[in-house]
Amino acid sequence: xxxxxxxxxxxxxxxxxxxxxxxxxxxxxxxxxxxxxxxxxxxxxxxxxxxxxxxxxxxxxxxxxxxxxxxxxxxxxxxxxxxxxxxxxxxxxxxxxxxxxxxxxxxxxxxxxxxxxxxxxxxxxxxxxxxxxxxxxxxxxxxxxxxxxxxxxxxxxxxxxxxxxxxxxxxxxxxxxxxxxxxxxxxxxxxxxxxxxxxxxxxxxxxxxxxxxxxxxxxxxxxxxxxxxxxxxxxxxxxxxxxxxxxxxxxxxxxxxxxxxxxxxxxxxxxxxxxxxxxxxxxxxxxxxxxxxxxxxxxxxxxxxxxxxxxxxxxxxxxxxxxxxxxxxxxxxxxxxxxxxxxxxxxxxxxxxxxxxxxxxxxxxx
Numbered sequence: 099x100x101x102x103x104x105x106x107x108x109x110x111x112x113x114x115x116x117x118x119x120x121x122x123x124x125x126x127x128x129x130x131x132x133x134x135x136x137x138x139x140x141x142x143x144x145x146x147x148x149x150x151x152x153x154x155x156x157x158x159x160x161x162x163x164x165x166x167x168x169x170x171x172x173x174x175x176x177x178x179x180x181x182x183x184x185x186x187x188x189x190x191x192x193x194x195x196x197x198x199x200x201x202x203x204x205x206x207x208x209x210x211x212x213x214x215x216x217x218x219x220x221x222x223x224x225x226x227x228x229x230x231x232x233x234x235x236x237x238x239x240x241x242x243x244x245x246x247x248x249x250x251x252x253x254x255x256x257x258x259x260x261x262x263x264x265x266x267x268x269x270x271x272x273x274x275x276x277x278x279x280x281x282x283x284x285x286x287x288x289x290x291x292x293x294x295x296x297x298x299x300x301x302x303x304x305x306x307x308x309x310x311x312x313x314x315x316x317x318x319x320x321x322x323x324x325x326x327x328x329x330x331x332x333x334x335x336x337x338x339x340x341x342x343x344x345x346x347x348x349x350x351x352x353x354x355x356x357x358x359x360x361x362x363x364x365x366x367x368x369x370x371x372x373x374x375x376x377x378x379x380x381x382x383x384x385x386x387x388x389x390x391x392x393x394x395x396x397x398x399x400x401x402x403x404x405x406x407x408x409x410x411x412x413x414x415x416x417x418x419x420x421x422x423x424x425x426x427x428x429x430x431x432x433x434x435x436x437x438x439x440x441x442x443x444x445x446x447x448x449x450x451x452x453x454x455x456x457x458x459x460x461x462x463x464x
Contacts, residue, residue: 231320235313312344
């Protein structure tokens with residue numbers, strides 16, 4: 099597998115590049131490597147796709163922040179896997195190509211087919227579901243293929259007709275000085291045809307709103323911001339075009355006891371000052387249940403203990419991180435008279451011990 103190049107290097111911009119800088123650089127590369135300008139050139143096709151992927155990430159503030167912090171692996175861990183092909187690129191950047199070229203740049207099929215739109219669903223998970231994974235079923239609303247016309251948009255027994263304005267090309271030419279500009283046909287909106295007898299149910303659109311249940315398998319170790327891609331579960335394509343994808347964006351609720359740092363799980367337990375002085379064995383909650391933890395004599399407030407391999411599974415390697423346990427020493431706000439008497443005795447003994455140490459130091463210094 100070829101290692102991906104740095105996105106900033108691909109677009110030939112600095113890491114502090116503005117949105118305008120990114121768009122300007124992408125424009126140059128899109129024009130240079132556009133498939134219609136380089137027919138049959140696989141190297142140009144790859145560079146066209148590479149530039150589109152780089153621009154898609156760096157022009158999106160959220161994706162750019164993830165990439166700057168974690169690189170390509172960070173994006174892949176959140177479900178980003180680039181574009182499937184040219185139609186995917188043209189569908190996502192239709193407006194941009196219209197700015198660049200005066201038309202969408204998409205190589206449309208003769209029947210006007212078009213890929214379906216991608217959808218996004220925000221899914222809430224509790225902490226443990228994110229740690230160990232879960233199987234969920236969600237309800238989505240989307241534009242699906244019209245059952246009456248099968249997505250063609252035309253009434254049964256009728257056919258589409260070539261647009262008389264553009265002759266079926268989807269674009270019109272007009273001269274401006276020494277230049278000839280190609281623009282989207284205003285009559286057929288770039289489709290190249292019109293439907294004289296549209297389907298009554300969808301009114302010629304080829305799509306109708308529908309509700310659908312989708313099963314989602316959540317892998318163990320997801321976190322807020324993780325993005326799962328369900329291929330083909332987006333909106334149906336127009337006139338036989340491929341369906342879009344469904345992106346499930348994860349939002350994890352905080353836990354009362356645990357919080358996470360990457361694949362490590364963090365918690366704090368409280369012990370009494372006597373347990374800290376004398377040592378003890380306590381039970382600590384873990385992600386898998388309770389586990390014994392030995393508290394050695396002389397434990398200090400803020401000391402750290404570890405349970406190796408008791409953390410959160412990595413999305414990439416499936417290996418679990420560690421559980422980090424910070425100790426808080428709890429001081430009682432009040433004591434009984436007997437406890438107070440014993441503590442004062444303890445204080446006297448400590449004072450004598452300190453006094454002996456000081457005398458020993460002074461004596462050794464003479």
